[in-house]
Amino acid sequence: MAQPLLEISGLRTGFETHDGTVPAVDGVDLTVHAGKTLCVVGESGCGKSVTARSILRLVEEPGRIEAGTVTWHGDDEPFDVLSLDHDDERLQKLRGGDIGMIFQEPAASLLPLRSIGAQLIETIRNHTDLDKKAARERAIDLLQLVGIPKPHERVDAYPFQLSGGMCQRAMIAIALCADPSLLIADEPTTALDVTTQARILDLMRNLQERHHMAVMFITHDLGVVAELADEVAVMYLGRVVERAGVEELFADPKHPYTRALLESVPVLGRDRGRDLPTVPGTVPNPLHRPKGCSFHPRCRDAIAGRCDIDEPPEVVFDDGRTAECVLYDDREGAQA
Amino acid sequence: MNDTQASEPMLEINDLHVRFPVRRNMFGRIAVENHAVSGVDLSLMPGETLALVGESGCGKTTLGRTIVGAQKATSGSVVYGGRDLTKLKNREKGPYRRQIRMVFQDPFSSLNPRMTLRQVIGDPLVATGEASGTELEDRIAEMMRRVGLSPDYMDRYPHAFSGGQRQRVNIARALIVEPKLVVADEPVSALDVSVRAQILNLMRRLQEEYGLTYLFISHDLSVVENIADRVAVMYFGKIVEVADTADLYDKPAHPYTEALMSAAPIPNPAQRGRKGRILLPDELPDPTDPPPGCSFASRCGYAEAGRCDRDPVDLVDGVRCVRKNELDLQGIVKADV
Numbered sequence: 001m002a003q004p005l006l007e008i009s010g011l012r013t014g015f016e017t018h019d020g021t022v023p024a025v026d027g028v029d030l031t032v033h034a035g036k037t038l039c040v041v042g043e044s045g046c047g048k049s050v051t052a053r054s055i056l057r058l059v060e061e062p063g064r065i066e067a068g069t070v071t072w073h074g075d076d077e078p079f080d081v082l083s084l085d086h087d088d089e090r091l092q093k094l095r096g097g098d099i100g101m102i103f104q105e106p107a108a109s110l111l112p113l114r115s116i117g118a119q120l121i122e123t124i125r126n127h128t129d130l131d132k133k134a135a136r137e138r139a140i141d142l143l144q145l146v147g148i149p150k151p152h153e154r155v156d157a158y159p160f161q162l163s164g165g166m167c168q169r170a171m172i173a174i175a176l177c178a179d180p181s182l183l184i185a186d187e188p189t190t191a192l193d194v195t196t197q198a199r200i201l202d203l204m205r206n207l208q209e210r211h212h213m214a215v216m217f218i219t220h221d222l223g224v225v226a227e228l229a230d231e232v233a234v235m236y237l238g239r240v241v242e243r244a245g246v247e248e249l250f251a252d253p254k255h256p257y258t259r260a261l262l263e264s265v266p267v268l269g270r271d272r273g274r275d276l277p278t279v280p281g282t283v284p285n286p287l288h289r290p291k292g293c294s295f296h297p298r299c300r301d302a303i304a305g306r307c308d309i310d311e312p313p314e315v316v317f318d319d320g321r322t323a324e325c326v327l328y329d330d331r332e333g334a335q336a
Numbered sequence: 337m338n339d340t341q342a343s344e345p346m347l348e349i350n351d352l353h354v355r356f357p358v359r360r361n362m363f364g365r366i367a368v369e370n371h372a373v374s375g376v377d378l379s380l381m382p383g384e385t386l387a388l389v390g391e392s393g394c395g396k397t398t399l400g401r402t403i404v405g406a407q408k409a410t411s412g413s414v415v416y417g418g419r420d421l422t423k424l425k426n427r428e429k430g431p432y433r434r435q436i437r438m439v440f441q442d443p444f445s446s447l448n449p450r451m452t453l454r455q456v457i458g459d460p461l462v463a464t465g466e467a468s469g470t471e472l473e474d475r476i477a478e479m480m481r482r483v484g485l486s487p488d489y490m491d492r493y494p495h496a497f498s499g500g501q502r503q504r505v506n507i508a509r510a511l512i513v514e515p516k517l518v519v520a521d522e523p524v525s526a527l528d529v530s531v532r533a534q535i536l537n538l539m540r541r542l543q544e545e546y547g548l549t550y551l552f553i554s555h556d557l558s559v560v561e562n563i564a565d566r567v568a569v570m571y572f573g574k575i576v577e578v579a580d581t582a583d584l585y586d587k588p589a590h591p592y593t594e595a596l597m598s599a600a601p602i603p604n605p606a607q608r609g610r611k612g613r614i615l616l617p618d619e620l621p622d623p624t625d626p627p628p629g630c631s632f633a634s635r636c637g638y639a640e641a642g643r644c645d646r647d648p649v650d651l652v653d654g655v656r657c658v659r660k661n662e663l664d665l666q667g668i669v670k671a672d673v
Contacts, residue, residue: 199615223601264532269670282531
């Protein structure tokens with residue numbers, strides 16, 4: 001097993017609203033291993049994006065990180081990101097340095113009034129001691145690396161002059177400025193067309209291999225997970241309900257939610273014209289989280305008197321995968 | 337004509353063009369135009385689901401909006417029930433607005449937040465004065481049951497409902513006047529993955545119950561494969577291929593269709609990297625000045641310079657490609673799950 005690079009433990013992030021605190025992330029444990037891709041998959045409101053943003057402490061008001069640790073193992077001395085002061089230089093070094101981040105809407109995350117090159121050069125100079133000219137050279141190299149044609153010209157282009165796919169490449173270039181050991185990508189292909197998505201995924205795979213970079217990839221698309229992940233964490237209503245290697249997860253999903261999700265998504269060549277199995281009901285409002293296991297009202301295997309009362313145990317299987325579900329409690333091959 | 341009624345198309349689109357002015361010159365004349373739809377021929381058979389697929393900006397939404405009369409056509413015709421819908425006068429549009437309805441993508445912005453479900457769903461009946469009082473109430477309740485909503489919610493506002501439930505409201509509103517044709521523009525794209533299947537199954541059931549014809553606009557190939565009988569692939573304002581779903585997915589005849597199929601992610605990690613994925617270059621033609629030949633030629637791996645980019649090409653036997661008889665294209669890689 002590869003070395004842990006980032007360890008999230010007991011993370012809780014809540015949002016203050018008129019109706020009370022919404023526990024968007026409600027006790028999440030995750031580990032990203034060096035050089036590996038962890039896909040965090042879940043539906044809207046499951047807390048996957050807030051988890052990603054909490055790592056770099058980019059959660060905006062009224063959100064607040066309430067508990068937990070985020071341990072960074074990238075340096076000689078591991079440290080907890082959440083306990084650093086805001087002006088600690090280790091935090092500045094992480095953001096855009098050791099950890100690069102890309103977001104869903106590339107056009108919205110780039111500054112509209114500054115050229116791609118200016119934004120690249122600024123990040124490069126923040127994290128290296130290159131002078132302006134050398135930084136510009138490096139910016140052009142990076143644009144070339146992410147597959148932007150004519151990088152010498154495009155370096156002076158403004159975001160509105162580039163297509164969505166090109167903007168996302170520029171975002172990736174910015175995230176790669178300081179040779180990060182971890183790239184956090186929050187739904188980076190969701191707003192893109194399928195042919196553009198294929199190219200961006202291909203690019204990310206190549207970059208990862210070449211730079212031996214770890215990737216934390218947030219998505220709702222199981223097809224993308226299958227294409228990219230080494231490990232997968234499935235989130236539902238602020239909790240990780242299942243964690244497994246990608247092949248194990250698709251071949252043998254343990255948690256009823258994962259199983260239902262995999263069945264209900266139409267698969268090319270398999271589901272022509274047939275009724276699809278459905279997950280009953282809808283994702284509940286996180287303010288009114290069901291008691292006990294939060295999936296039990298939609299679960300086919302829910303046990304009355306148990307799932308609706310007790311929090312489900314986290315069951316660890318022999319191969320290290322986990323599922324938060326009573327079904328596997330006290331079963332063979334599992335130790336609760 | 338009478339004995340072939342079943343195989344008569346219910347809607348025929350002929351050489352339809354829709355252009356948007358981009359810039360005007362100093363005299364107010366249109367100087368630059370965007371050809372959103374540029375010469376579409378397409379027919380819809382009664383009772384079928386025809387999917388319209390393509391990437392953002394290809395003109396699929398504009399085409400859908402033109403069919404329901406929400407967008408004016410620049411030229412060409414949309415023939416329904418013997419009438420060209422693009423030439424109707426405003427006072428003639430009434431009956432067609434009932435027979436052709438639209439369901440929109442975003443269930444959050446497409447419902448008026450100040451109207452209760454009773455008002456939203458019943459509005460088309462109230463507006464035409466077709467029903468009132470208990471009859472109106474009964475029809476709304478019946479429609480709500482049909483789409484899987486409890487009539488107890490009739491006096492609630494949309495904000496109380498999830499995306500999937502709101503899309504049910506949108507469908508109820510479209511179907512309450514018993515239309516013949518429903519144009520559904522990305523009806524499940526904004527929904528959570530676990531809710532999509534519910535809406536797809538619902539649409540399939542309602543189609544049977546009401547004998548509906550669907551034009552299903554989507555960019556999601558696996559959703560389209562699940563729901564459609566036939567598929568039309570749109571690229572740059574034109575239909576480049578139209579075929580039965582199975583044929584199109586298993587044996588695409590246009591290089592763009594092949595590229596689309598190849599780009600779709602397969603939800604099976606065991607098959608990762610097993611297929612040679614076609615990676616299209618980004619060089620899109622300028623929509624204000626489309627090339628004379630095939631608009632896909634600049635990105636097509638099979639294009640022959642001096643031929644594909646120059647010669648205009650028509651949709652022949654459902655394929656718009658000069659090289660269609662010379663190519664052997666790959667369909668989807670089936671997931672063995």
